[in-house]
Amino acid sequence: MSLLRAFACLVLISCPVSAQPLGPRGATGASVDYHVHVKGDLTLEDALRRSRETGISYGIAINGGLSFPINSDAGLEAFLREMHGKPVYTAFQAEGREWVRLFTRQTLEKFDYVFTDAMTWTDENGRRMRLWIKDEVGVIADPQRFMETLVERATGIFANEPIDIYVNPTYIPEQLAPEYDRLWTPARMKRIVDGLAANGIAMEINNRHRIPSAAFIRLAKQSRVKFACGTNNTGAADLGRNEYCVQMIRECDLCAEDFWSPPGNGRKAVQRKPLLR
Numbered sequence: 001m002s003l004l005r006a007f008a009c010l011v012l013i014s015c016p017v018s019a020q021p022l023g024p025r026g027a028t029g030a031s032v033d034y035h036v037h038v039k040g041d042l043t044l045e046d047a048l049r050r051s052r053e054t055g056i057s058y059g060i061a062i063n064g065g066l067s068f069p070i071n072s073d074a075g076l077e078a079f080l081r082e083m084h085g086k087p088v089y090t091a092f093q094a095e096g097r098e099w100v101r102l103f104t105r106q107t108l109e110k111f112d113y114v115f116t117d118a119m120t121w122t123d124e125n126g127r128r129m130r131l132w133i134k135d136e137v138g139v140i141a142d143p144q145r146f147m148e149t150l151v152e153r154a155t156g157i158f159a160n161e162p163i164d165i166y167v168n169p170t171y172i173p174e175q176l177a178p179e180y181d182r183l184w185t186p187a188r189m190k191r192i193v194d195g196l197a198a199n200g201i202a203m204e205i206n207n208r209h210r211i212p213s214a215a216f217i218r219l220a221k222q223s224r225v226k227f228a229c230g231t232n233n234t235g236a237a238d239l240g241r242n243e244y245c246v247q248m249i250r251e252c253d254l255c256a257e258d259f260w261s262p263p264g265n266g267r268k269a270v271q272r273k274p275l276l277r
């Protein structure tokens with residue numbers, strides 16, 4: 001690492017939070033949390049106050065998809081009106097694979113960015129699963145086969161869905177989590193990373209789940225995948241200060257240039273790629 005580069009990294013990691021600009025524009029690295037939900041006991045007012053206090057800018061995300069309270073443009077437009085003029089990014093979290101048929105580009109492109117995860121999909125037997133819900137996943141008898149399907153579904157999402165960030169990345173069901181490093185083989189990691197790179201999709205470094213692993217992040221960095229810090233909080237208590245992201249910035253020598261920033265108008269994923277209905 002050159003002296004200049006080392007200095008740049010030091011600045012990114014140790015930049016005093018008080019020096020960050022108010023509001024989201026211009027901040028990067030761990031000074032932005034792109035995946036904050038106003039839910040549970042966290043109100044919008046709480047979130048804005050926390051952002052001011054910590055100097056961490058927020059992207060406030062609304063979830064939408066099949067069987068969600070928000071499943072059409074009308075709900076998204078109401079959210080955008082509520083956020084209008086607030087010093088935050090506006091984000092849409094697409095849920096399930098059906099979202100591309102439920103919302104229009106005209107509404108989606110009003111958001112600063114769109115993201116999704118690979119935690120909801122349908123297996124070869126037609127079973128639609130949300131990976132964080134034990135009853136829907138059932139007992140995974142063949143973890144290797146499960147991982148192959150997961151990689152296929154994830155890379156299918158990267159190729160077909162207009163998303164800016166892959167969030168909750170590399171998440172596997174709780175029953176497999178102890179085997180994370182063994183199940184995410186180098187070959188599988190490479191397929192994920194290549195899929196992201198080929199489609200210009202950033203990878204979240206998730207604070208709540210503490211994923212992806214450092215090995216995964218290093219591989220993604222080599223392929224020039226950009227990173228975005230995010231929490232995916234369930235309420236006020238699990239919204240921290242990007243602690244895992246800060247740890248990964250140090251462990252993986254991430255610099256400002258490794259970080260994603262929201263695309264300008266005309267370069268958003270929903271403007272670059274069609275919604276395949």
Ligand SMILES: [Zn+2]
Pocket residue numbers: 035037061093232233
């Ligand atoms: Zn989320």
